[in-house]
Amino acid sequence: MASDEWTRWLLTRRDGGNAELRAQHATALEVFRDEVLDRAALTPADTVLDVGAGTGLIAFGALERLGPDGHVIFSDISDSGLEECRRRAGDDKRCTFLHAAAEDLSSIPDASVDVVTTRSVIIYCEHKADAFREFFRVLRPGGRLSIFEPINRFLLEHRPDSLFGLRDPEVGHLLAKVVAVYRDGARRGENPMTDFDERDLLRWAAEAGFDGIEVDYRAQLDVPAEPIGDWAARKDVAPNPLAPTYGEAMKVALSDEERAVVDARMTALAQSGTPTRRTLATAYVRALHP
Numbered sequence: 001m002a003s004d005e006w007t008r009w010l011l012t013r014r015d016g017g018n019a020e021l022r023a024q025h026a027t028a029l030e031v032f033r034d035e036v037l038d039r040a041a042l043t044p045a046d047t048v049l050d051v052g053a054g055t056g057l058i059a060f061g062a063l064e065r066l067g068p069d070g071h072v073i074f075s076d077i078s079d080s081g082l083e084e085c086r087r088r089a090g091d092d093k094r095c096t097f098l099h100a101a102a103e104d105l106s107s108i109p110d111a112s113v114d115v116v117t118t119r120s121v122i123i124y125c126e127h128k129a130d131a132f133r134e135f136f137r138v139l140r141p142g143g144r145l146s147i148f149e150p151i152n153r154f155l156l157e158h159r160p161d162s163l164f165g166l167r168d169p170e171v172g173h174l175l176a177k178v179v180a181v182y183r184d185g186a187r188r189g190e191n192p193m194t195d196f197d198e199r200d201l202l203r204w205a206a207e208a209g210f211d212g213i214e215v216d217y218r219a220q221l222d223v224p225a226e227p228i229g230d231w232a233a234r235k236d237v238a239p240n241p242l243a244p245t246y247g248e249a250m251k252v253a254l255s256d257e258e259r260a261v262v263d264a265r266m267t268a269l270a271q272s273g274t275p276t277r278r279t280l281a282t283a284y285v286r287a288l289h290p
Contacts, residue, residue, distance in 0.1 A: 006078040009241035010055045016236030016245070020229055032148050033061045036117055039214075039286040040146040045069040046114040049138060051102045051131075052076055052121030056085045062117065063094060073113065075100050102131040111140045118147040122201070124242075126192050132208040139289040145210060147285045149201060152194045154219055154281035156183075163246075165222060165277025171265045174258050181249040182239070193240070198283040210287035217283045225278040228270040231263065 015021040036058055042048065044067030050059040053074040062072050074085045075098045082097045089095040100107060102118070102125050116135045125131050135145050159165065160183065161176040168175070198217045205213045228234055235247030244252070250259050 004078050004080050006076075006241045007055070007080040007084060009238060010081065011084070013236070013238040013241070013245065016233045018230060018233035018236070021233060021237065024226065029057055032119055033057050035284055036119055036146050036148050037061050037065060039284060040115045040117055040144050042066060042070075042115060047071045047073070047112070048115045048117060049073045049075060049105075049108065049113045051100075051105070051116060051118045051135070052124075053085060054078075054081055054119075056088055058117045058119050059085065059095075060088065062115075063092065066094065068094070070094055071096070073098055073108070075105070075108075077101050101125075103127045103134060104130075105134040105138055108138045110137055113138050114140060114143050116143070116145050116147075118149075120148065120150060122147065122149050122196070123152065123193050128192070128196060128200070129204045129207065132204040132210075136208040136210060136289060141289055143289040145205070145285065145287040145289070147201075149283050149285070151197050151217075151219075151281035151283055153197050155279055156194050158221055159279045162277075162279065164228065165225070165279055166269070168265065168269070171262050174254060174262050177253040177258075178246065178249045178262075181253050182243055198281070201283055201285050205285060205287045209290070211290040212286075212288040214286045215283055216285075217281065219281040221279050223278045224275040227273045227275055228266060231266045231270045234266075234270075 015025050042062060042065045046066060048059070048062045048066070048071070050062065050072060053059045053076045056074060059072045059074050066072070071094050073096050074082060076082050077099065079099060082099060086097055098107060102121055116139055122128050122131060139145065161179050163175040163179050166172070166175060198215050202213055202215050235250070236245050238245045250262065254262065
C-alpha cells in the first residue's frame with residue numbers, strides 16, 4: 001500500500017515503531033475515542049460520519065456501538081489511510097469510504113447523517129469555520145456533533161521553549177534550539193495548529209447554526225508525566241504528521257558535539273526514571289442540530 005505523511009505518522013512515526021510507546025499512545029487514544037463516542041450518544045441505527053478517520057480509531061469504535069442497521073462513513077483526505085481502513089473493515093457492509101476534506105463534504109447530501117465525529121482534525125484545517133458549516137449541513141435535525149481537539153496555543157503561550165517539559169540546566173538551552181526547529185517551521189506561513197483555542201471552537205459551532213453547545217476544556221501545566229523511556233526510540237517520534245522526528249530536528253539544530261551532549265544527558269535521565277512534565281490543553285465539543 002502506498003503511504004503518505006498522514007498514514008506514515010499514524011502507523012509508525014507517532015511512536016517510532018516502539019512497542020512501549022505504542023502501548024502508551026493506545027491507552028490515551030482509547031480515552032479520546034470513548035469520550036467522543038459517549039458524547040455522540042449513538043443509537044443502534046445511526047449513520048455516523050467520521051471526518052478525518054485516519055486509520056479508524058473513532059469509526060471502528062462507533063461500529064462496535066451500532067447495530068446491524070447502523071452505518072459509518074469513513075472520510076479522510078488520505079487515500080492510503082482509507083485503504084488501511086478498508087483492509088481492517090474486511091467485509092463489514094456497514095462501512096463506506098470517502099475521500100474528502102473536512103472543509104468540503106460536498107459529496108455527502110444535506111441532512112443525511114445522524115452523527116458527525118472528529119478527533120484532532122480541526123487543528124489541521126486552514127478554514128475551520130467552513131468545516132463547522134459542512135458538519136451542520138450534512139446533519140439531520142436532531143443530529144449530534146462530537147469532536148476532540150488539542151489546543152496547541154496553550155503550550156505555545158506557556159512553555160514555548162520546552163521539550164518534554166524538561167528544563168534541565170545541563171541541556172535546557174540545547175533543547176530550546178530543537179524546539180525552535182518546530183516553531184520556525186510553523187512561521188513560514190499561518191499555522192493552523194496554533195491559530196485557535198476552545199473559545200473559537202464554541203464560536204464556530206454557534207455561527208454554523210448549532211444549538212446546545214457544550215465545551216469541556218482541560219488544561220495541564222507542568223504536570224509530572226511518564227519518564228522518557230527508551231531515548232533512542234523517542235528520537236524516532238514525530239509530534240505530528242507534518243513535523244520532523246525529534247532526532248531529525250536535532251540534526252538540524254545541533255552540532256555533532258551538542259547532539260552527543262543531549263544524547264548522554266537524555267539517556268541518563270531516562271535511566272534514572274526522571275519524569276517528563278506535561279503541558280497541554282484539550283477540548284471536547286458536543287453540539288446539536290436543531
